[in-house]
Amino acid sequence: MKGIKQLARHLDISIGTVSRALNGKPDVNPETRKRVLAAAEAFGYAPNQSGRSLRQGTTNAIGFMIELSADTNASSDDFFMGVFDGVQTVLSRHKLDLVVFPCPADQRPVEYLQRIVGRRLVDAMIISATLRNDARIEFLKKAGIPFIALGRSNSGGDLRWIDLDFEGVASGSVDRLVEHGHKRIAIAIPADDINLGHVFHDGYRAALERHDIAYDPALVYRQERIVEGGHGLAARIAATDNPPTAIMLSTEVLAPSLYRGLEGHGMVPGKDIAVIGFRDNPRARYLTPSLTCHSFSLSALGEAVAETLLADMPAYAKNYPGKATNKIWPLTFLPGESDDFVLPH
């Protein structure tokens, strides 16, 4: 007892009527509809999505591609889980399902995405960890499938994205550090081409200029986004001639190992060096001294991602008027002890 045919036979009506009843079409006798719904419920009938998709040309699924590379994996933590929840909140309003596709570490992201999209597994795509030059974007544009990038990019010309305010975070952090007397301010940015590193770097550089502080490339540390990365970062800070008095992080994963690494080099965060972390994530929440960082609602971000995406899909756009715009997502500054000292000059 599986398909609509069996259900129809059991009810002794045609499959067409069953289909219409289940899909809430108006031209069905209320009595009939009740019978159909009751039988469907009793049999645990759910329409075969392949049949449905084939006929309607739509899967009612939205894909979310994440990457399992060491980098992204390590930085995941609660980030994606929180975002997923927000995305679902919006999608469930439209009976759309969120389907997550984790790209294996050993597979090329573009090719993985091409397979997913090419096989028509989803109606639209959310991609994350956007690179400054990201072949996935060109592909998605060419494929003509609606999509949104969690992270800006230079690729593909005009595209829809939502991005955290890396520039604002970098800029505000520099302001605060300068106010505290810092002049040698370092940043840690990812070693790969992920766009947030570029944006953070540019915001940092512009802020320095505003304060008439010379930009010193030696204070820009490119560091893999891995859990242990802070050790290497601390070592490089310690080894710098005329070392920085402050370090700003552009990703959330490095803080704990940075603390440990700095201690290993006899530097105490919040005393010998100011540290400003990125996100108030669970891993950073219990550091001592408490980490100065930034905060925002993961689920609200997820909701915005979903709404912005739907606003670009003809079938749903009418529900989200004016929402089809790119967004820079603000973060709230969260003062802690890790930068809470004034530098004597």
Next chain:
Amino acid sequence: MKGIKQLARHLDISIGTVSRALNGKPDVNPETRKRVLAAAEAFGYAPNQSGRSLRQGTTNAIGFMIELSADTNASSDDFFMGVFDGVQTVLSRHKLDLVVFPCPADQRPVEYLQRIVGRRLVDAMIISATLRNDARIEFLKKAGIPFIALGRSNSGGDLRWIDLDFEGVASGSVDRLVEHGHKRIAIAIPADDINLGHVFHDGYRAALERHDIAYDPALVYRQERIVEGGHGLAARIAATDNPPTAIMLSTEVLAPSLYRGLEGHGMVPGKDIAVIGFRDNPRARYLTPSLTCHSFSLSALGEAVAETLLADMPAYAKNYPGKATNKIWPLTFLPGESDDFVLPH
């Protein structure tokens, strides 16, 4: 230029031949096959999965259900990402795709699962966060779809599962603590019905008996698996008459906030109270004093999950002879400073 029809027309051969060529059927002229493959490559053709699924009755997708409830969300960290990677390693050998379904926090897991399975989105299911009494299992058995549970259960009679060795961890930890002179050993287990709590509790209790130590229900703390949970746990430990001298954690999320909470009550881990954590996860890796805990390879676990599942699927069983067995996954003990002291008697 999308479907197989267009491709066939362009090549001026029948769609049947195109299909056979692409699917590696033997009865195709090598020359023809080459032309077809080249054209498919050039057009970026990938077969529409709905059409394929409908015809073959198989989706070539394996589902992995995770939950976004506060509990699971918080305890995720890198756990699932690591497991996904291992699962993919195995699935990709068979051109199977891993598809992750995150059940929203506000949705009932069984109903969510019923929708996914009922719509035939996947050929098999991996479920996680198994409860001792888990309605999902009964449903999956009734539905007749192959599945494996990451975590044992009392539900559904005979079922396929892989589970971490919570019993061994509890037992070994008690042994070690007793050796160090502890007699009042507490445990923290989840407040809900998740099965690992039951198993951990039973292993703990049996170990106490072995050592002729009376079981004291006051030392069994049921604690929500949330990031901040350690605070409450510390408070309850401090408020206990005749408090424990050691605490064993059955989940990985509590350690950081427990450290902080204990300090707030004037207790230093590894000095005033012994702490044995569960998994060597990124959140715990940089605690001071270092956390005594346990370790295992997430991707190896994921590989085992996938292989065991495939061993139960007729189409793949031949590749995994003898693998269709339930497994208790061993953990390696990782000594740290958090329990490294001997209690004077």
Next chain:
DNA sequence: GTGAAAGCGCTAACAA
């Protein structure tokens, strides 16, 4: 070695 055609489950257009 290739073409023609049936049919997977479903929805929608049309007929009654």
Next chain:
DNA sequence: TTGTTAGCGCTTTCAC
């Protein structure tokens, strides 16, 4: 208000 039927894209059986 309901039944009938075409056809979504694909694989596979059967002729040839």
